[in-house]
Amino acid sequence: MKTKLVTIALIVIAAVLAGIKYQHYISQPWTRDAQVRANIIEITPRVTGPVTQIYVNDNQRVRAGELLFEIDDSVYLAASHQAKASLAQAKVVLSRANNELKRMSALEKRTPGAVPVITLNNLLNDVESANANLQAAVAVLDNAELNVKFTKIYASKDGYITNFNIAEGAHVVANQPVVALIDEASFWVEGFFKETDIQAMQQGDTASITLMSYPNNPLTGTVVSIGYGIAQSDGSTSTNLLPNVNPNFEWIRLAQRLPVKIAVNALPKNVQLRVGTTASVMINQRSVSAG
Structure with a gap:
């Protein structure tokens, strides 16, 4: 009997923790699909x-x-x-x-x-x-x-x-x-968030940034803009001027990802941003609730 109670208690605790984690994920959108970007000037x-x-x-x-x-x-x-x-x-x-x-x-x-x-x-x-x-x-x-x-x-x-x-x-x-x-003054981080996450963020929100090259030096940023569109592959013209339509499984609907531009607020002296490097981004809950 005691073993069953312990097991039930562990299941309840796991469920509560899972619920808290899920709620945290919903209220604080997060993605590992982010990159450092900057303005590239072609010397011509x-x-x-x-x-x-x-x-x-x-x-x-x-x-x-x-x-x-x-x-x-x-x-x-x-x-x-x-x-x-x-x-x-x-x-x-x-x-x-x-x-x-x-x-x-x-x-x-x-x-x-x-x-x-x-x-x-x-x-x-x-x-x-x-x-x-x-x-x-x-x-x-x-x-x-x-x-x-x-x-x-x-x-x-x-x-x-x-x-x-x-x-x-x-x-x-x-x-x-x-x-x-x-351009060293133009660096920003571009995160690609699922379309289901966009409703939980807005321009001006703060963000936590973790660079893969500097995992122990977290950065803070501000959401500058949220993309209004992405390229669509379905419907594009293929051979013989026919539309190109990818196969679709009715029971699977993958969320599209939209680019979110995030300005870095302050950069530590020992951190150097490099174009194309990988980052993780999380939109902070406080900024979302404050909005």
């Missing part, structure tokens, strides 16, 4: 040419405005010199057209009818054309000088250079990314 040269100097190494921390590497500027310097010469010529042509117009206008004032109207009109057109050519020459020079500046590639943000695989002499192409810069 705006001119083409061989790399002549490299000032950083792979996985190095850089400051905004720091020089990363240089591209051979000889071709662009030559284009700049040519543009300056063309600008000088355009100024001379404009000056000559203005002088001729002034001379003929003065002659017409002294002796009315000495200069045909069509001649004056043509001279005025020459001045306007020379002025337009001058403005075009200025634009060409501006573009040439910009290209010279673009041969020096700088970091646009404080962050970390990664996947830097170019070497001196390598040929880079304009508008083709060559290296990634991780």
